[in-house]
Amino acid sequence: MSAGTPTMPVDGVDFAGDFGLSLLVVMRAYRTVVASAVADVPQGARGYQTLAVVVRGDQQNQLALATYLGIDRTVMTYLIDDLVTAGLVERRLTPADRRQRKIVATARGFSTLQDLQRLVREAEDRLLEALDESERQAFRTLLSGIACDIRDRDLATAPCDIAEPGS
Numbered sequence: 001m002s003a004g005t006p007t008m009p010v011d012g013v014d015f016a017g018d019f020g021l022s023l024l025v026v027m028r029a030y031r032t033v034v035a036s037a038v039a040d041v042p043q044g045a046r047g048y049q050t051l052a053v054v055v056r057g058d059q060q061n062q063l064a065l066a067t068y069l070g071i072d073r074t075v076m077t078y079l080i081d082d083l084v085t086a087g088l089v090e091r092r093l094t095p096a097d098r099r100q101r102k103i104v105a106t107a108r109g110f111s112t113l114q115d116l117q118r119l120v121r122e123a124e125d126r127l128l129e130a131l132d133e134s135e136r137q138a139f140r141t142l143l144s145g146i147a148c149d150i151r152d153r154d155l156a157t158a159p160c161d162i163a164e165p166g167s
Helices: 019-037 044-056 062-069 073-085 107-127 133-153
Strands: 089-094 097-105
Touching: 019 044, 019 107, 044 062, 044 073, 044 097, 044 107, 062 073, 062 097, 073 089, 097 107
Parallel strands: none
Antiparallel strands: 089 097
C-alpha cells in the first residue's frame, strides 16, 4: 500500500478494507497493462476478447456473439469487420440458416490468440507482482470462482465459459 493510502480507520471509516475501491484500482491498472499487450489487435482489449470467444466457437452467429460479450450489435459489426480485415476471423454461411453468418477464427487468428494470451499473462503477472506464483494462482482461482457464482445467478454473463479456473 502506498504511503498516501490510509491503512487505519479515519473517523470510523476503514479504507484498507474497501473492496470496491480496491477492485477499481486493480481494474484500472489491469486495463492499462493489458492495453499495451493487445495494442496491435483491432479495437484492443475488446478485439482480443472477441477473438478469444470466436476461437472457442460456441456462439452461433454475430448477434449471439454480441449478446454474449455485452457489445452493441452495431458496434460488433464494425469490430468483426476490423477483425476480418486483419485476417483474424471470417464470416461463413451457417448451414442451418444461410441468412446468418457464423464468425470463425482463421489459422492466423488462432496463432495470434496464442501469442496474445502469452502477452496478456505476462502483463497480468506484472500487475500481480506483489504476489508470489502460488498466490497469483490462488487469486486467479478465487476470482474465477466469484465470476462463476455471478454467472450462476446472472445468466447474461458467462465468465466460466470463457476462462476455466487456473487457466
